[in-house]
Amino acid sequence: MAAPRVIVVGAGPAGTRAAEVLVAAGLRPVVIDEAADNGGQIYRRQPAGFRRRAEELYGTEAGRARAVHGAFSALRGRIEHWPQSLAWQLRDGTLQVERGGRAHRLDFDRIILATGATDRLLPIPGWTVPGTFSLGAAQIALKAQACAIGRRVIFLGSGPLLYLVAAQYVKAGAQVAAVLDTAPAAARRAALPLMAVRPSLLIKGAALLWRLKRAGVPVHHGVAPLRIEGDSRVSGLVFRDAAGREQRLEGDAVGMGWHLRAESQLADLAGCTFAFDEVSRQWLPRIDADGRSSVDGVYLAGDGVRLAGADAAELGGKLAARAVLQDLGLPPPAGIDAEQLRRSLARMERFRQGLAVAFPWPGDIIAKLSDDTLVCRCEAITAGTLRRSATALEAPEMNRAKAFTRVGMGRCQGRFCGIAGAEILAAARGEPMQAAGRIRSAAPVKPLAVAIEVETP
Amino acid sequence: MAAVNQSDVLILGGGMMGAATAFFLRQRGVSVTLLERGLCGQQASGVNFGNVRRQGRFLPQLPLANRSRLLWSRLPELLGEDVEFLPTGHLRVAYRPEHLAMMEEYRDGSRNYGLELEIIGGNAARDRYPWLSQEVLGGSFSVEDGHANPRLVAPAFARAAKRDGARIVENCDVVAIECEATGFRLESAGGEVWRAPVLQVSAGAWGGRIAASFGEAVPIIARGPQMGVTEPVPYALHPVLGVTTKTVGEVVYLRQVTRGNIVFGGTGHGPADLDTRRAKVMPEITLQQFSQLRRMVPAIGALRIIRTWSGVEGYLRDDRPVMGPSGKVSGLFYAFGFCGHGFQLGPGVGEVMAELIATGSTTTPLAPFHIGRFA
Numbered sequence: 001m002a003a004p005r006v007i008v009v010g011a012g013p014a015g016t017r018a019a020e021v022l023v024a025a026g027l028r029p030v031v032i033d034e035a036a037d038n039g040g041q042i043y044r045r046q047p048a049g050f051r052r053r054a055e056e057l058y059g060t061e062a063g064r065a066r067a068v069h070g071a072f073s074a075l076r077g078r079i080e081h082w083p084q085s086l087a088w089q090l091r092d093g094t095l096q097v098e099r100g101g102r103a104h105r106l107d108f109d110r111i112i113l114a115t116g117a118t119d120r121l122l123p124i125p126g127w128t129v130p131g132t133f134s135l136g137a138a139q140i141a142l143k144a145q146a147c148a149i150g151r152r153v154i155f156l157g158s159g160p161l162l163y164l165v166a167a168q169y170v171k172a173g174a175q176v177a178a179v180l181d182t183a184p185a186a187a188r189r190a191a192l193p194l195m196a197v198r199p200s201l202l203i204k205g206a207a208l209l210w211r212l213k214r215a216g217v218p219v220h221h222g223v224a225p226l227r228i229e230g231d232s233r234v235s236g237l238v239f240r241d242a243a244g245r246e247q248r249l250e251g252d253a254v255g256m257g258w259h260l261r262a263e264s265q266l267a268d269l270a271g272c273t274f275a276f277d278e279v280s281r282q283w284l285p286r287i288d289a290d291g292r293s294s295v296d297g298v299y300l301a302g303d304g305v306r307l308a309g310a311d312a313a314e315l316g317g318k319l320a321a322r323a324v325l326q327d328l329g330l331p332p333p334a335g336i337d338a339e340q341l342r343r344s345l346a347r348m349e350r351f352r353q354g355l356a357v358a359f360p361w362p363g364d365i366i367a368k369l370s371d372d373t374l375v376c377r378c379e380a381i382t383a384g385t386l387r388r389s390a391t392a393l394e395a396p397e398m399n400r401a402k403a404f405t406r407v408g409m410g411r412c413q414g415r416f417c418g419i420a421g422a423e424i425l426a427a428a429r430g431e432p433m434q435a436a437g438r439i440r441s442a443a444p445v446k447p448l449a450v451a452i453e454v455e456t457p
Numbered sequence: 458m459a460a461v462n463q464s465d466v467l468i469l470g471g472g473m474m475g476a477a478t479a480f481f482l483r484q485r486g487v488s489v490t491l492l493e494r495g496l497c498g499q500q501a502s503g504v505n506f507g508n509v510r511r512q513g514r515f516l517p518q519l520p521l522a523n524r525s526r527l528l529w530s531r532l533p534e535l536l537g538e539d540v541e542f543l544p545t546g547h548l549r550v551a552y553r554p555e556h557l558a559m560m561e562e563y564r565d566g567s568r569n570y571g572l573e574l575e576i577i578g579g580n581a582a583r584d585r586y587p588w589l590s591q592e593v594l595g596g597s598f599s600v601e602d603g604h605a606n607p608r609l610v611a612p613a614f615a616r617a618a619k620r621d622g623a624r625i626v627e628n629c630d631v632v633a634i635e636c637e638a639t640g641f642r643l644e645s646a647g648g649e650v651w652r653a654p655v656l657q658v659s660a661g662a663w664g665g666r667i668a669a670s671f672g673e674a675v676p677i678i679a680r681g682p683q684m685g686v687t688e689p690v691p692y693a694l695h696p697v698l699g700v701t702t703k704t705v706g707e708v709v710y711l712r713q714v715t716r717g718n719i720v721f722g723g724t725g726h727g728p729a730d731l732d733t734r735r736a737k738v739m740p741e742i743t744l745q746q747f748s749q750l751r752r753m754v755p756a757i758g759a760l761r762i763i764r765t766w767s768g769v770e771g772y773l774r775d776d777r778p779v780m781g782p783s784g785k786v787s788g789l790f791y792a793f794g795f796c797g798h799g800f801q802l803g804p805g806v807g808e809v810m811a812e813l814i815a816t817g818s819t820t821t822p823l824a825p826f827h828i829g830r831f832a
Contacts, residue, residue, distance in 0.1 A: 089740050096740045103744055379716075393612070400496060403503060403608040406716075411688055411763050443738060447688060447761035450747045 003027060004328050007095055007106060009087050009266060010114035012040015013064075013310045014302025016072045017317035018112045018324075021333050023078045025325050030080040030106065032087050032097060034446075038072040040116055041136060042310045044143050045069070057143050059168060060204050064311065088444035090270045093297065096443070102453045110297050110324045113266050114317055117303035119161075119257035120282070122366050122420050123375045123383070126228030127256075135165045135257035148174040150253025154237045156180040156225055158359035159259040160201075163208040169255075170215045177251040179212060180239055182258070182362045184222035194354030197347045224365055228254055258361055261419060262304050268441035270298045276434040279353050280307050281361045282419055283438040289342050291320035292327075299324055312348040315341045366420050367427035375424060376417040378410020383424050390428035397437035398422050411447060414439035464488040464624065466814060467641060467653040469631060469667065470660035471497035473799065474792040476614035476625075477807020478657055478814075480535075483621035485815045490624040490651055491615070492631055492643065498611025500734070501661050501799065504768030505682060506710060506722050507607045508697060509801045510547045511572055512599040513563065515777060517825045518802075519570035524821055525805025526601065532610075532804065536617040540609045541714070546696040547602035550582070550593045550753060556701045560597040574599050588693065588754050597701065604697045604712045607800055614807065634670060640788055655814055657790040662771030663731055664779065664793025668828060671786050675831045676774035677794050680726035681736025681767035685743055687760040689717030698753065709749035711757075719757065724749055726797075729769040736767035772796045777826055780806065781813070784829035790814060791828055 006022055008015045011033035022029045031038075037045040043065040046052060054062040075081075082099055089096035095111065097104045119134035126132070133141070133149045135157060141149050152175045155166045166179045195202055212219060222242035229236045229248075238248045259280065267285040268274070273294035274283045284305055291299045301320040302313035319341050322333055332338075369375075371384030385405050395401040398408065398421060407421050408414025414421070422436035429435070466482055468475045471493030482489045491497075509529055511522045528535070529542050551557040557576075564574040575598040582596045583589050619625045633644040640654035658667045665677035694713040700723075702708060709723035724745045729736035743765055751758040771794040773779065778796060783789035792810050795802065805821070813819040 091737070094740075105740070393616075396496075404612070409764070413764060442764045442766055443740065443743075444762065444765070447763050449761050450687065450750060451758040452744065452747060454744045454748070 004109040005030070005107065006324060007032065007108045007111045008114060009033075009095070009111065010040065010116055010302065010304070011035070011038035011072065011081070011083075012114060012116050012302060012313065013043065013068050014114035014313035014317035014320075015040070015112070016068050017314045018114060018301055018321040019075055019079050020071050021318050021321035021336065022324065023075055025330055025333050028079060030082060032082045032085045032095075034084065034086055036083050038081075039065070039069060043068050044140065047144060050146065052146070059164075059171070060207070061310070068314070086444070086446055086448070087266060088446065088448050090266045098448060098452055101449065101451070102455065104455075108297070110299065110328065112291075112299045112301060112317070112320045112324065113304060114302040114313070115263040115266055115304040117260035117262050117307060118415065120259050120261040120361070120419060121256065121416050122258060122362065123369065123373055123417065124225045124227060125370065125373050126230070128374055128377055129228050129230045129234050130232060131230065131234030131253045132228055133253065133255050135161050135255050138255035139165050139168065142168055142172055148172060149255060150234070150251065151175060152177050152251045153253045153255055154178055154180065154249050154251040156237065156254055156256040157258045158183045158362070159257070159355065160205060160359070161257060161259070163205065163212065165255060166217065167208045167211045170212060170217060176212070176215070176217045177249050178218040178220060180223045180225065180237070181219065181221050181359070182223055182225070182365065183359045184242065187360060188358040191354040191358035194350050194357060197354075198351045201351065259355070259359065260303055260307055261415070262307055264304055265441040265445045267293060267298065267300060267304070269443060269445070270295050272298060272300075274438065279356045281363065281433060290323040290338070291316055292323055306345075306349070308345070308348045308352045312345055315345050319345070363423045363433060366423040369424065375421055376407045376410065378412050379406040381405050381407040386421060386424050387428040390425045395425065396429070397435070398425060398439050399437065401425055402439055408439045413442065462490060462624070462649070462651045464490040464651075464653050466490070466655040466657065467492065467643060467651055468657045468659060469643070470658065470664070470793070471611065471615055471625065471627065472500055472659060472661050473498060473502035473611040473614065473803035474795070474806045474810070475657065475659035476611045476618060477803050478659065478792065478810040479618040479623045479625070480614045480621065481807045481811030482814065483618055483623050485811055487811070487815055488622075489618070490626065490653065491618070492629045492645070492651065493625070493627045494630045496612075496627050497615040497625065498608070500768055501770040501795070502611040502803070503608050504684065504766055505607045505770070505797070505800045506684065506720065507604045507712065507800060508547075508710065509542060509544075509604055510599070510602045510697060510699070511801065512547060512567065512574055512597060512602060513549060513699070513701070514798065515825070516566050516570060517822065518777070519567060519572055520821050521802055521805050521809060521823075523571055524808065525802050528804035528808060529605070536613045537620075538609075538613050540613055541606035542603060543605070543715070544601055544603040547599045547699065548582070548586070548596050548696040549699045549701045550589065550596040551701050552592055552594055552707070554594065556703075557595045560595070560701050564597060572599065586696070588756050590753055590755050592752060598696070602697065606714075610803065634667065636786065655788045655790065657792060657810060657814065659792045661793055662729065662769045664771060664791065666731070668779065668791060671783060671789060673783060673785055673828050673832070675779055675794070675828060677771050679729040679731050679736075679769050680772055681729040681738070682722050682770060682797060683725060683727055683738055683742045683746065683765070683767060684720065684722045685746065685762050685765040686721070687719040687757065687762050690719070690760060692717055694719065694754065700749075700753065706745060707749060709746055709753060711750065711754070719760070721746060721750055727767055729767070731769065734769060736769050738765040738767045770797050775830075779828050780810075780826035781823040781828070784827065784832055
């Protein structure tokens, strides 16, 4: 009997740990990833020829980065690694992949989707002015290109990544004009009981704040962003501070983000059931404690489903791979205590809930955006157009609004405007955000070249 | 206690055919209620290619298509909104001499129906459209055809009908249809009841089930168009493009919207499911479309696609719709199963069905589409 074919999509912390467990059980999984090398977004490897130490690249997470990289290196030769490959469609036991300009059709018995997340963004007037980046992109610039997004950078958003990236910029020698957090200071105190389950992370957070303070970076809590200014380049940002005063900051770049948005398109194409997650205020694929989706043979791990961070992703990857082995009728992997992994994940889940309390998603700010604010960057759809689709055109949810207005119909397929769009649509109809639904995924997951070569069977 | 709702006409199905019929019935002052299971224009009417094309149609269908074409120009005035109709012209190309001959034969036939087509040679076509490939032997150009945005048309008809006094009931799942002495009685899953002496079934691919319940089974199957769209690029491909061929795998059709994206489809259909109401895009068909797109317009090879989609369409065995009065039940009318080419016909179907229902006859010949042809 041929060995079962198992595919892992994503070579970040979740995908790496999943592949490790599968290999230990004697399987040879195919590991598919869009990047040139493993590590995912968080432990992204620097390009060949760059010689910076892990401590410079990953800071406090250097040890974990080394461990994940080491684990992946140990798998080489025992997995089929497909780097720079785009998994663009998944259905009925078949994954469609583009690699090196060629189309590949991969049939599988089981698939683990460890597809990670991107920044969750909210539109504010001027957010398309050149020089505005997501926090993730600001970090990639440092890690992969060894450059900063500007000389004097304003960081805006909420969540741990906001402070981490700002501190990394300080360390790299960039001038950080300010850190603007939309969360009120009081929110963090309210979240302490939940977040106390992971004291080491609280200490890391405090250390980041201290580093910013020592560098003289002003940190504002409870801000409302009003607009990013500039024509061909960012020149500054205007915000209202917690006391209600309007302030303007000079800067030539803005890095912004509000936690993460799960990359769940493949799970959607596979037909997985989704549920609205009140904690992260977004729709996520539903899984059991170990990562089994509602579709037989499809498993999920990491930030593409749990949004609990990189170390939770490692645990989720192990659990999902263990579930695959169990469902294939193979012996359980040695050295994996599933109960303990589930308990650890549950603790991380409480911390995630704490983070959501401490750094809440500012849906109220989005609902109040002026009509002329651009929401969908790809198709240039404004908040006003979206509101009109909800009222005059009676669109009850995002897919109908998309059909009428082209919101979320462009290159990014709603990945970056979908959540904010749902807030605006729901608010215009006087309903909670989840009533606006979510934009259904369509293949290809990312743009696909018409010139792709097709192998003739 | 269930409410009872009475009108002159009940329409079952809020796609383009049902919504347009409701609109034109109101123009004639007839009271009408339209019941739609989901939202108007969500199925075949909303997911199709958007072709406002007459050339290539079954010739006896041209009177209906011509009548519809006149309405397309008047839609902004009739509906009070823009549905992105652009009379850009429609060009069908041929790659082989025998297909060019088919085009010439069609041109000679269509002239009798008032459709003037221009046959042009490959070099002349490339002079006019420099982006056409060397493989194009020639083409047939229909100057007054064009394209429109299918996502907008049926909902716009429904809104206009509603403004004019039609009752449009969405999210209404009809679970029982009965004939009574005075007409038809429809009941929804929510227990609401509607009555009218006249019923029009315009339920697309689902129409076959309803016709069968009246003892008029038709050979209809559900299939899904295989659609895709590229990233936007500067507006250059003005006419809608298609291919004349006898090989399904060579069929590709495309149009560029002024926004810049190129919408395409062809080379086959995918499966569609009447119960889940979903249709699949087959990745192998998408990839096959790529080679046919490059074959006709090589420059498209430099682009990327950003989205694919499908939807549930109803196809009759003889590739013609079911349209006209029932052969068995008085007061019952059909307009469904437009076999993937109903978009252009939509406004005309609405006007003709309204005329037929309101006056008992129509000046547009419908005999080839009568349900009795399968009896």
